[in-house]
Amino acid sequence: MDGLLGAPEPAHHHVAHGGRITRTQRHLLLPVLHAIQDRVGWVSRGALEYACRRLSIPPAEAYGVVSFYARFAHKPRGEVVVHVCDDIVCQLAGVDAPEGARRVPCLGLCDRAPAALTERFGPVYEAVQTAHPPFRYPGSKLLRRIGVVEPESIESYREHGGFAALKRALEMGPAAIIRAVTDAGLLGRGGAAFPTGRKWQSVADQPVRPHYLVCNADESEPGTFKDRVLLENDPFALVEGMAIAAFATGCEKGYVYVRDEYPLARQRVASAIKQAREHGYLDIDVEVRRGAGAYICGEETALFNSIEGKRGEPRNKPPFPVQVGLFGKPTLPNNVETLVNVLDIVNGEFGDTRLFCVSGHVLRPGVYEVAMGTPLRSLVELAGGLPPGRTMQAVLLGGAAGSFLTPDQIDVPLSFEGVRAIGATLGSGAVMVFDDTADMKQVLLRIARFFRDESCGQCVPCRVGTRRQEEILERMLASSNGDGRADVMLLSDIAQAMRDASICGLGQTAANAIASGLTQLKVLNG
Amino acid sequence: MAEVHLTIDARDVLAREGATILDACRRLQVDTPTLCQLDNLTPVNVCRVCVVELEGSRVLVPACSRRVEEGMKIQTDSPRVRHSRRLVLEMLASSVDMSLTSPEVQGWMRRYGAEPSRFGKVATVAKPVKIDNELYVRDYSRCILCYKCVEACGVDAQNTFAIGVAGRGFDAHISTEFDVGLPDSACVYCGNCIGVCPTGALMFKSEYDMRSAGTWDESRQTVTETVCPYCGVGCMLELHVQDNSIVKVTSPLDNTVTSGHLCVKGRFGFEFVQRRGPKS
Numbered sequence: 001m002d003g004l005l006g007a008p009e010p011a012h013h014h015v016a017h018g019g020r021i022t023r024t025q026r027h028l029l030l031p032v033l034h035a036i037q038d039r040v041g042w043v044s045r046g047a048l049e050y051a052c053r054r055l056s057i058p059p060a061e062a063y064g065v066v067s068f069y070a071r072f073a074h075k076p077r078g079e080v081v082v083h084v085c086d087d088i089v090c091q092l093a094g095v096d097a098p099e100g101a102r103r104v105p106c107l108g109l110c111d112r113a114p115a116a117l118t119e120r121f122g123p124v125y126e127a128v129q130t131a132h133p134p135f136r137y138p139g140s141k142l143l144r145r146i147g148v149v150e151p152e153s154i155e156s157y158r159e160h161g162g163f164a165a166l167k168r169a170l171e172m173g174p175a176a177i178i179r180a181v182t183d184a185g186l187l188g189r190g191g192a193a194f195p196t197g198r199k200w201q202s203v204a205d206q207p208v209r210p211h212y213l214v215c216n217a218d219e220s221e222p223g224t225f226k227d228r229v230l231l232e233n234d235p236f237a238l239v240e241g242m243a244i245a246a247f248a249t250g251c252e253k254g255y256v257y258v259r260d261e262y263p264l265a266r267q268r269v270a271s272a273i274k275q276a277r278e279h280g281y282l283d284i285d286v287e288v289r290r291g292a293g294a295y296i297c298g299e300e301t302a303l304f305n306s307i308e309g310k311r312g313e314p315r316n317k318p319p320f321p322v323q324v325g326l327f328g329k330p331t332l333p334n335n336v337e338t339l340v341n342v343l344d345i346v347n348g349e350f351g352d353t354r355l356f357c358v359s360g361h362v363l364r365p366g367v368y369e370v371a372m373g374t375p376l377r378s379l380v381e382l383a384g385g386l387p388p389g390r391t392m393q394a395v396l397l398g399g400a401a402g403s404f405l406t407p408d409q410i411d412v413p414l415s416f417e418g419v420r421a422i423g424a425t426l427g428s429g430a431v432m433v434f435d436d437t438a439d440m441k442q443v444l445l446r447i448a449r450f451f452r453d454e455s456c457g458q459c460v461p462c463r464v465g466t467r468r469q470e471e472i473l474e475r476m477l478a479s480s481n482g483d484g485r486a487d488v489m490l491l492s493d494i495a496q497a498m499r500d501a502s503i504c505g506l507g508q509t510a511a512n513a514i515a516s517g518l519t520q521l522k523v524l525n526g
Numbered sequence: 527m528a529e530v531h532l533t534i535d536a537r538d539v540l541a542r543e544g545a546t547i548l549d550a551c552r553r554l555q556v557d558t559p560t561l562c563q564l565d566n567l568t569p570v571n572v573c574r575v576c577v578v579e580l581e582g583s584r585v586l587v588p589a590c591s592r593r594v595e596e597g598m599k600i601q602t603d604s605p606r607v608r609h610s611r612r613l614v615l616e617m618l619a620s621s622v623d624m625s626l627t628s629p630e631v632q633g634w635m636r637r638y639g640a641e642p643s644r645f646g647k648v649a650t651v652a653k654p655v656k657i658d659n660e661l662y663v664r665d666y667s668r669c670i671l672c673y674k675c676v677e678a679c680g681v682d683a684q685n686t687f688a689i690g691v692a693g694r695g696f697d698a699h700i701s702t703e704f705d706v707g708l709p710d711s712a713c714v715y716c717g718n719c720i721g722v723c724p725t726g727a728l729m730f731k732s733e734y735d736m737r738s739a740g741t742w743d744e745s746r747q748t749v750t751e752t753v754c755p756y757c758g759v760g761c762m763l764e765l766h767v768q769d770n771s772i773v774k775v776t777s778p779l780d781n782t783v784t785s786g787h788l789c790v791k792g793r794f795g796f797e798f799v800q801r802r803g804p805k806s
Contacts, residue, residue, distance in 0.1 A: 045703070045704050048703070048704075049703075058680075058687030058688075058690070058712065059703035059712070060687055060688055060689050060690040060701070060702050060703045060711065060712065061687055061690040062703070063690065063692055063701065063702075063703040063704055064690035064691050064692045064701070067692040067693050067694070067701075068692070068693070068694050074704065294694075311691065311694075316571050316588065316591055316592075318592075452695060452696065453695060454695070455694070455695040455696070456694055456695065456698075457671070457691075457693070457694045457695045457696065457697070457698030458572050458698075459571075459572050459573070459574050460572070460573050460574050460575070460614045460617055460618055460670075460671075461574055461610070461613065461614060461617070463671070463695060463696055463698065464617035464618065464620070464621055464696065465613075465617060466695065466696070467621075467648075467649060467695070467696040468617060468620070468645055468648060471645075471648050471649065472645070472646075475646070490644065490645065493609070493613060494613065494617075496606075496609060496610075496613075497609060497610045497613035497614065497617075499585070500577070500585055500586045500606055500609070500610045501574040501577045501585070501586050501610040501613075501614065502574070502585075503571070503572070503574075508585060
């Protein structure tokens with residue numbers, strides 16, 4: 001801990017400065033908790049109290065933070081912990097959890113399912129992902145350097161056209177960059193599809209300083225792994241995108257918030273940032289922050305709270321992040337894929353392609369880059385189609401917060417308007433394919449359990465609603481009498497209240513997949 | 527100060543800039559249910575029972591914290607609003623013992639037709655009562671997680687930070703660090719958390735004991751206003767007296783000296799008046 005924070009401030013110094021220096025470090029709580037846990041495997045009361053003294057945080061509040069994040073343990077455990085994914089796609093591939101393993105939600109390795117993550121605590125902390133080897137990812141634009149460029153070498157990145165966009169951006173100037181992003185019509189790729197240019201303009205216009213740039217790499221939507229593939233294989237592209245974004249919107253400090261389940265991605269981005277700084281390509285300080293096992297931290301305001309060292313509870317909007325964001329300052333939160341798109345826009349090569357994460361019952365699961373509007377059928381064919389002799393039962397589009405499509409909807413064009421017309425959403429680009437052997441009841445129950453586990457618990461509709469949804473679904477799917485009308489009604493009542501009255505997008509979408517599953521799939525008996 | 531025009535249920539209303547929709551509703555005497563809101567605390571907008579429909583907004587908005595804007599068109603009794611309010615009350619009552627909430631809350635349950643039993647047999651937050659000190663008890667089976675006690679213990683009143691929200695989702699709960707008892711925590715027994723608790727989850731030990739013994743009877747109680755005899759601040763006290771014994775001490779929320787908050791002496795230091803306890 002002292003390695004991270006430096007030696008404790010001498011008492012006379014602390015008094016002379018009114019404890020101000022200690023208090024400004026409050027945001028380091030998560031890095032400090034990780035440092036403790038990486039070394040000894042859990043967070044003891046003594047360690048937490050020392051951390052609280054160093055950071056001037058009340059112990060009750062810090063305990064609230066430790067107990068919020070799934071990855072922190074506040075009870076002793078062994079020096080090796082195995083996390084086995086038992087989420088939708090890994091469940092299809094067959095989960096084989098050794099004794100003592102923790103079952104966890106999606107590890108973002110769905111293209112290589114079944115997946116696990118092993119942590120070894122001690123003087124040298126190690127986190128290793130285990131899964132099948134990946135397929136090569138074909139793609140003409142966003143993916144063109146994947147598997148071609150050396151992810152840890154800035155020279156290799158430069159040889160493959162790296163930093164050309166940044167050079168051009170510096171010539172264009174902030175206003176022209178923002179205009180180009182706006183004119184390209186780029187929509188955010190994290191799931192909410194907000195116009196990127198408009199967001200950039202709003203941040204650039206804010207008179208309050210400093211401005212913060214936050215790259216949201218907390219990709220935790222089940223079935224989504226595109227950002228991991230970009231981070232692991234082409235990290236310099238993200239760094240270049242961030243350099244351009246910071247220049248265009250006047251951001252003075254940047255963060256990359258990477259989910260804890262992506263150790264390799266985290267290491268590669270950190271190395272890319274360091275090299276880019278050394279070579280003068282990045283003139284702002286960018287810090288890599290590590291999540292701690294909370295899907296909700298992908299919600300931008302929960303992510304800010306997490307960086308600030310608090311529980312990942314979303315904030316009420318308005319005010320919006322562009323006005324009042326991280327540390328209460330104007331903030332530009334962008335997804336990894338969104339920022340990587342900026343390179344092509346600045347280079348005048350933008351093709352409005354989109355990354356889709358195809359997983360489940362297809363022969364070649366992976367990330368595929370296709371033009372907006374490509375029919376779902378072509379995407380599934382690109383991924384090798386279904387195993388021989390199988391027929392399609394359903395597709396879950398957009399992850400756990402998305403909705404189910406049936407085989408007769410397979411020709412839907414994959415564009416925002418195209419899927420909206422059939423009441424679906426592209427979300428984060430997750431496409432999970434289920435053939436006739438899949439047990440859709442189990443899939444629905446897993447989704448319900450996912451939301452019950454991942455609700456932050458702050459607002460009533462989501463805290464109680466996700467719990468009730470799971471309970472009622474369980475009893476409906478177990479029942480054999482076929483008369484589930486009262487329960488269907490109850491679920492729809494809960495869904496409406498969650499959609500209308502929850503604070504954030506998690507609660508507002510937590511009923512989508514289940515509602516669409518119950519109407520689209522034949523899961524009810526009788 | 528600048529004023530903002532808006533309409534609530536098709537009635538025009540003027541509100542001061544910076545006011546909340548709830549303030550504007552109160553000005554029109556539109557009764558709006560609230561659970562986590564209290565005038566002397568910062569709004570946390572977590573209970574979502576005060577939601578209203580705002581024209582142009584995809585989702586309902588919390589009246590307690592959304593600031594008024596020029597030209598807002600608000601409905602407080604639309605089918606969507608009634609539905610969400612009903613569901614919030616039902617979901618809470620299906621997981622929490624709400625029997626000691628105010629008659630107002632019971633009235634809202636009736637008004638919105640809340641039937642908590644329709645969920646069937648479902649999980650609750652029931653857990654054993656925590657009695658670890660002589661002054662107050664904590665019965666988290668009654669806790670709706672409105673965050674008020676955390677706020678009162680923190681920057682909104684006491685700045686003691688003895689309790690926080692721990693865990694997450696349905697398992698989120700109010701806790702001291704590592705769930706230690708109050709005597710081992712930072713608690714200073716000001717009792718301001720009891721003062722703001724809307725459900726009886728936090729209660730004077732005297733009240734808890736009398737309720738357990740079946741002797742608690744509010745119809746036999748009188749409330750006497752006085753000023754705290756201890757220091758020179760002059761906090762106003764309301765002494766709740768039953769059978770010539772002080773059974774509880776509160777302070778009015780709108781009192782300019784206390785804003786409803788007291789310290790351990792004013793809240794609990796009344797034994798010398800009545801010499802209860804072991805006789806010498």
